[in-house]
Amino acid sequence: MIDQKDILSTLEMIEQQELDIRTITMGISLFDCVSDDADTCATRVYDKITRYAENLVRTGNDIESEFGIPIVNKRISVTPISLISQGCGGYVKFAQAMDKAAKEVGVDFIGGYSAFVQKMATEKEGQFIDTIPEALAGTDLVCSSVNVATTRAGINMDAVKKMGFVMKESARLTAKKSGIGASKFVVFANAVEDNPFMAGAFHGTGEGDCVINVGVSGPGVVKAALEGRQGRPFDEIARVIKRTAFQITRMGQLVAREASKRLQVPFGIVDLSLAPTPAQNDSVAHILEEMGLEVCGTHGTTAALALLNDAVKKGGIMASSHVGGLSGAFIPVSEDAGMINAVKKGSLSLEKLEAMTCVCSVGLDMIALPGDIPDYVLSAIIADEMAIGVVNSKTTAVRCVPVPGKKVGDTVIFGGLLGSAPIMDYNHYSPEAFVARGGRIPAPLHSQRN
């Protein structure tokens, strides 16, 4: 029998350190739903999602029960709707069909109301993007993303300019719910096709008909493993994180294989992300503080996060046959008790978060901003973040919520896994003329690798 101390250590991870499977996400291709009639196409979308994901939630619950490991979310990602709807229009009908199907099968979120315009947008893609705020306001579970930049294509600044408006409008149309529409919308550089996490999940064009991707988590386990190691060198810290990430990922791989087998759907990837929640013992910021920073955001934070992100990947990559998605450490402000505390204490600023995104797996995530922030400032924030992704050949993203009626110093409560956040300030010198230029920022020299 396996050693009793190993059994107890697993139980402690689950019960006291919030170890869980963050999501089982079923990716579903919608290419075979295409029609020249929007109603027909939307009906096919609904039918296919409900047919394929019929047993997803029950299977997730069964696995959770048999292995005694919490599976927090069951989600669906679909082929980007802009790719299947251009021949028929009626875009919002697709969001409604997705929402209805997601509710029917009982999942937490469905992602894929998405478009890819990193170089240019077609006229119809432009029309599709215009519907995003309405689609998000009129649904509960639908998530949307737009990829506006890649290392190969550069940055589509016309799209970036539009994204500021879409973000703000998504918040405005959901003002009664603290602008929650914007929390379901993310702007990407170098978006990945197999990300199981929301709001940015979609089922990429290179994927098969249906796939199971799993996202693991476990910031609390990493923090607990680092406790009692004050004064020890970073080599030891890196080794401990790698070992912990290996264990977490093996658990994710096991659950992914089991879900794949039971649902008779191919296994795609395990995403090795450290995804925090607002719960105590589930914070990425607290890991950084455990390394010796008084409060997250102080000098040294970027280096600490770089070590963490790298060690998570190195430890996890050996534990899974296919690693993918975003894989690294997430730093969403509203979803991380330590990040919220750091902002409240004045230690963590928007600028420091931007620096941190250079070395972690995603970008500016769940940041609450004043409701009256100009569209062009949001666009400029997005442009900066896209530049980091493009130049560093990595995924970056922006998910900010300009909360209607709120100003700097206020707090917004989104609830659930989205948590709460202090409204953060931004640089008030104007980038309006910069954003107004439009056009494309060329791809960097190192994109020419052929």
Place this chain on the structure above:
Amino acid sequence: MRAIISVLGQDKPGIIAHVSAVLYECNVNILDMDQTVMRDEIFVMTMLVDLDGMTKAFSELQEKLDSVSAQIGMQVKLQREELFNSMHKV
């Protein structure tokens, strides 16, 4: 299929009797067992069991063990063995 049953809590008479009675009722074979008392107060028992000959569904066994848990006031968990092997064995 094999599973690990873990029992944690204040030591008292009858713990093994309660758990093994449920296992016998469901025709579950005990393959191995380990028990210790941590810090002189917390009783810990772990059991490796074979569920292949089980006459009830996994969920039914779980419900019965939940009843035992409530009855003896201790944490009783049933988890498939692969979880522990995957995390602790290379």
